[in-house]
Amino acid sequence: MTPSISAVRLGRLLGEDALARPAYRSLAGAIMALLADGRIPSGTRLPSERELTAALGCSRTTVTNAYAVLAERGYLAARRGSGSIARVPSKSASAGRVLTPAIRLDPDAIDLTCAATRAPEGILDAFAAALAELPGYLSDNGYAPVGLLDLRTAIADRYRQRGLPTSPDQILVTSGAVAGLAIVSRALLTPGDRVIVESPTYPNALEALGRSGTRTLTIPVDATGPDLDETERVLRAGGARAAYLIPDFHNPTGALLDDSDRERLARALRRSGTIPLIDETVAEVDLDGGPAVRPFGVLAPDAIALGSAAKTFWGGLRIGWIRVPGALAGRLLDARATLDLGAPILEQLVLTHLLRTHGGMPIGRLAELRAARDATSAALRERLPDARFVVPRGGLNLWVDLGEISAGAVALAAERFGLQIAAGPRFAPSGGFEHHVRIPYVADPDVMATAVERLGAAVDHVRAHGVAGITTAAAHGFVA
Ligand SMILES: Cc1ncc(COP(=O)(O)O)c(C=O)c1O
Structure with missing residues (x-):
């Protein structure tokens, strides 16, 4: 219908x-x-x-x-x-809530719809090493529904290094974190279940949960983390089957929950019998370092964690994982079998190499992202001095409040200036953030500076002509 x-x-x-x-x-x-x-x-x-x-x-x-x-x-x-x-014309990236890269863009356009970077230097070495090992895997059928043991061991080792003892049997390799969430939803949630989500949150997760027929309860989150008083109130009211949370460099706000807040949140979840679904996709993108935080599972042994190679290494690997309390592994595996039957072997070998070589995020990549974040913040302060944002310690995004202007109109105007960007309401499970845009600092500093210039041009355009101005044909061309 x-x-x-x-x-x-x-x-x-x-x-x-x-x-x-x-x-x-x-x-x-x-x-x-x-x-x-x-x-x-x-x-x-x-x-x-x-x-x-x-x-x-x-x-x-x-x-x-x-x-x-x-x-x-x-x-x-x-x-x-x-x-x-x-409908949204097909060329635009800004259709609906889900974030996907724009299609058929002009070659000069900058697409900041997705918070993802190019592959890190040295990835070809990992592919070469993986290719050399591949012959050892060709004699069986190539299905690995739980994932290759070497990879699961490398992932479990990484959890151990970060302070959370983990056995390879607790790891199910998936084709990404969103795929992991779809598997968990299938296994553990039924239509009508209530799931707590943060507001704002990662839209694709929201959409994945929505498509499984669950209803969302929202808790507010800002650059300091979720409102814990409100979270406790929602949890005390009862009835939430699960809570999808991003405590590590939250997307889009960048909030990092400290250890004591983690403890408080974990306690409240435990008391209400709510399953923590913890998205750790961005956990390794710690650009500045600082007081160490432990993985949420240290404080909440029943937590289900979603991990991914997408931000630590490269989205093109399409490999992620679910870390489960041991008893649930079988249930998730059954659910997985109706989605796909395993992740590609070569990419699993590549990720095994990357994890063994780097552990967490490659040092050079951290430095690149830091430079991009700082260039973006500086450009924003200069070009849009009224914009409000907090520079996060890690993650990939600036969550920018543009003030009294429609972010949707700005996003549309930005397209004509050669910038694709996501407006705040796409991250809002139940309304709000009409004045926010998310700026992922995932390109080189000079490209980010150009992106901010284009955003500034879009803001000027909407200020000068109102929302009416975005209806005229794109006579303005690129400002680049
Ligand atoms: C919080 C969060 N989860 C999941 C993803 C997507 O991960 P994957 O590509 O592994 O599905 C992203 C990507 O932006 C993200 O920010």
């Missing part, structure tokens, strides 16, 4: 600027911005012109003309019998 949005709800989402003059252009721009920031999912049926006219108290011509502008820009398709379907 086609999802739809009522005129009243759309009216509420549109906000005050939606009828600024010229009203039809502002209205069209405001709807485009809602599509760009994920608050209207692509494919949603819009209210009829008559309904929206009544809800907004404007003239019918305004709505008719706004819909015409949307259709002209590729944001609206009239389907016989289905009304007007809003």
Whole structure:
């Protein structure tokens, strides 16, 4: 069934600027911005012109003309019998909540939709070493549903180095952390279960949980970590089956939960019998170092941890893992068998080499990211002095509050200046963050400086022309 949005709800989402003059252009721009920031999912049926006219108290011509502008820009398709379907043109990265790299971008465009970097130097050596070992694996069928023992041992060793004794039997190798979450959801959650999530949080995890039919309860998180009073209150109210949390360099805020807050959170989760689903994808991206924090599993033995090679080494490996309390391993394996039957052998061998060579993140990569983070922060302070953000100790993102401006409109305007960027509402499980954008500092410092310049141009554009300004054809070209 086609999802739809009522005129009243759309009216509420549109906000005050939606009828600024010229009203039809502002209205069209405001709807485009809602599509760009994920608050209207692509494919949603819009209210009829008559309904929206009544809800907004404007003239019918305004709505008719706004819909015409949307259709002209590729944001609206009239389907016989289905009304007007809003959609994001396929070239844009900003469709819906899920973060995926943009497709068919102009060659000069900078895509900061995903917080992921290029492969680290030296990765080819790991591939060469893996290739040399591959013949030893060719004589059996190549399925490794729990993962290669050598890799599971290397992952378990890494947990031990970080202070959490782990046996290889507790590790299930997956094709990434999101795949791990899908497996855990399948094994342990049933439709209607309540799952606690942070707000904001990583959108793809949110979507994975949503697709398994669970309902979310949100707890607020900022650069200092989750609001623990509120978390305890939600947990005390009972009924949460699991909690999906990112205590290590949270995406997008960068928050790192310290040891004593971990202890408090773990205690509250234990008391309420809520399963901790701990996403440690970014845990090794500790750029500055500082007081050591132990993996969450040290304090919560029943925690299920999701790990990945994507941020520590390279997303292209498509290898992750789940660390489970021993008793659950069989259940997860059964659930996994209905998704895929194992991860590729060669990439598992590559990751084994990388872990044996580097342990955590390659030192050179940490230095590169530090330089990129600092260049981005400096450029932001200069170009957008009113923007508010906290420079995190680690992780890959700056979570930037742009002030009184629609981040969805800025994200759309940024596209025409050659920058793809994700607006705050995409990270919001239950609304909010309309003025935030996430800036992953995953490119070289000079590219990041250009990205900030383009973001600044987009902000200027929206300030000068309002949301109406994003409806005009992209006459501006790149500022690069
Ligand atoms: C918190 C978090 N979890 C998971 C992922 C994706 O991990 P993978 O590529 O291993 O599925 C990301 C990527 O940005 C992330 O930030």
